[in-house]
Amino acid sequence: MIKRLIGIILLIILLGIVVYSHFYPTYEIPEETKETGANLPQSEYEFYEGEEFGRHGDIIIREDQRLISTYDIEDIEIVYDYLDPADTSDYEDLLSIYISYIPKCSTQNPESFFETNREDIGNILGIYSYGEFLSLNKTLNDEGIDKDSTITGVKLVSLKEDKGLLNAHIRLFYGEATLDMSHRLDYVYFGTQPYLFIYSEGGGV
């Protein structure tokens, strides 16, 4: 009698475990999904006086503290006709950040990705609507570029001035795959300081 009771209790415990494991999954939601809003770096860099890196003297980073921070852009000298050296450096910075972010947009879940990252997508790519983002996402997927694709080359194909704006055409190489993108460079004064902005043109050329 006691043995039967023990058997029944064991069965009930096991059934309980099965039911519990069905309704309460054990895997954890990835940390990233818990974040909301922008996560742009603020002051996580160490700045030292003395050896100066970069322009304007506004940021001082000890040279041995850094790795290369911009892509080697073929034919970048095209911009010399339009931008002075300081603005060319800005453009290289902006373009490198832009290029780095593009493969991340190859997500298979574009709508959720756009909603989660829309602030950064606007900040970095200058894309503000889901339709434009979807166009870029489709182009990336059509070209077989995914978030882990490694850039093997960057070429500034052309730069044309139109009513005070510069329309740029760049070609990105990911091994065999290439991606043609166009963007506008907008140079506007806010107060006494000039600002250079990149805005994507509909996720393609």
Added chain:
Amino acid sequence: MRKSHIFALALIVLIVAVTILDQFTGISMGKEEPEQVERVSVSELETVDSNRGELDITYALARIESKKSYYHYKDINYFLRAFFDGVNAGEVSLDIIDEEYMTFMGYDGADLLKPYSMLEAVDYDVTRTYATSGKVIVDLSYREIGSDTRYQRSFSIIDNTLADRPFIKVEEIGIKTESDDYSINLVSKGVFDKYEIYKIEIENRSDRELIVDDSMYGFNAIKGDNKYYHTLESAKLPYEIVTGEIRSFLIRFDTHNPEEIYVIIDGEEVRLY
């Protein structure tokens, strides 16, 4: 071993097997993994340029972000550029214009182009931005490309749309002043950064033409010891209202929340508010 023991043992083995399968293969009934939403941290954009090795983009980011309010200005400029692109193309997309503002002003797309009708291609610089009442007001100077003559204008950015004036909001009023000859409805007011525009409808109920004083005194307002005279914001209208007509006026006073508002109609000053 009894049959019942064998059955119980087999049942236990089956349950354990299902539990293991359930945990390790994800085969389950009604249990789905939560949707994976990728959050790309911009600070982790270190990447590889096969020509140059490892890149650390955070330094490029740091240099860009060291410019005051860089991304905030980029957002603002997106709407301004879209607007002036439209001006230069001869058609402004109404998708970027605040709907409440357009409705209140009674504007259509052509009205947005009027201030620039004499200019060939327009470019601009932002002279100042500031926040007021939850809206971003943008003062800018614009000019025809190649010209040294500059013009000033203020815009506002409202919930991812733009108004080509420093517009803040519309407030409904709905105060009527009536007589045998007319009905005057103080319908609503548009609140702007440094002034207000009142929408006033006057219905002529008489059998003769009513005349509103067309001088600056025709509509006036009082606040404290100060008196404010109007400017007409709607398209140039005759101030005469024929029998049965309802005429809508957009009247601007360069103050906020005046205590009294008057109209001079048929030579008589009538208090509306």
